Amino acid sequence: EDQVTQSPEALRLQEGESSSLNCSYTVSGLRGLFWYRQDPGKGPEFLFTLYSAGEEKEKERLKATLTKKESFLHITAPKPEDSATYLCAVRVISSGSARQLTFGSGTQLTVLP
Amino acid sequence: DTEVTQTPKHLVMGMTNKKSLKCEQHMGHRAMYWYKQKAKKPPELMFVYSYEKLSINESVPSRFSPECPNSSLLNLHLHALQPEDSALYLCASSQAGQGFSYEQYFGPGTRLTVT
Numbered sequence: 001e002d003q004v005t006q007s008p009e010a011l012r013l014q015e016g017e018s019s020s021l022n023c024s025y026t027v028s029g030l031r032g033l034f035w036y037r038q039d040p041g042k043g044p045e046f047l048f049t050l051y052s053a054g055e056e057k058e059k060e061r062l063k064a065t066l067t068k069k070e071s072f073l074h075i076t077a078p079k080p081e082d083s084a085t086y087l088c089a090v091r092v093i094s095s096g097s098a099r100q101l102t103f104g105s106g107t108q109l110t111v112l113p
Numbered sequence: 114d115t116e117v118t119q120t121p122k123h124l125v126m127g128m129t130n131k132k133s134l135k136c137e138q139h140m141g142h143r144a145m146y147w148y149k150q151k152a153k154k155p156p157e158l159m160f161v162y163s164y165e166k167l168s169i170n171e172s173v174p175s176r177f178s179p180e181c182p183n184s185s186l187l188n189l190h191l192h193a194l195q196p197e198d199s200a201l202y203l204c205a206s207s208q209a210g211q212g213f214s215y216e217q218y219f220g221p222g223t224r225l226t227v228t
Contacts, residue, residue, distance in 0.1 A: 041201070041222070041224065043119075043219035043220050044156065044219045046217070046218055087155055087156075089155075100158050100161065100169065101158070103155035104155065105154070106155060
């Protein structure tokens with residue numbers, strides 16, 4: 001069974017204190033790993049797609065990396081506006097067909113001023 | 114433009130009411146999705162439409178009825194809901210195709226309360 005586990009569940013940082021969020025997965029036939037940001041009461045906002053181990057993508061203070069077993073979302077010098085829940089999701093190939101997204105349970109990030 | 118719009122933003126309905134949620138995208142995407150999200154939980158897939166045809170129904174109760182009138186629109190018809198159906202309902206869209214993984218773009222959601 002495909003599993004996606006995010007850690008920590010919650011993270012409190014001081015403004016400017018860099019850190020990383022983890023998304024570990026046990027799936028076969030990975031077809032893509034996605035990172036989303038979700039603000040309370042709103043829909044998830046797409047951040048990154050990673051397809052293969054070693055791939056990295058950056059956007060402002062965020063950098064996503066991928067290995068064969070996990071992905072990290074690095075946040076450099078975070079600001080209070082980075083506070084949100086960060087979700088990762090994977091899509092796998094099974095029996096030749098792409099299956100739907102499997103989401104992790106998210107990391108709730110709070111950045112204090 | 115990566116915008117998916119949803120109406121209404123909020124909906125309160127009684128258990129005997131019939132209502133509909135609407136979703137629209139103009140990105141040329143041919144796959145559209147309905148998700149249900151409870152507080153502090155990840156989105157839970159309900160339905161997938163691919164090229165305007167229902168391709169996945171995740172064993173959703175029949176009181177939820179999806180409809181895809183055209184490639185830009187997606188509706189979710191609600192009837193005889195239960196209080197436990199109260200949740201944030203999210204619509205998403207993406208490019209379609211079995212062999213590829215395309216990112217899904219989500220709408221802002223409809224906050225549904227069943228009384």
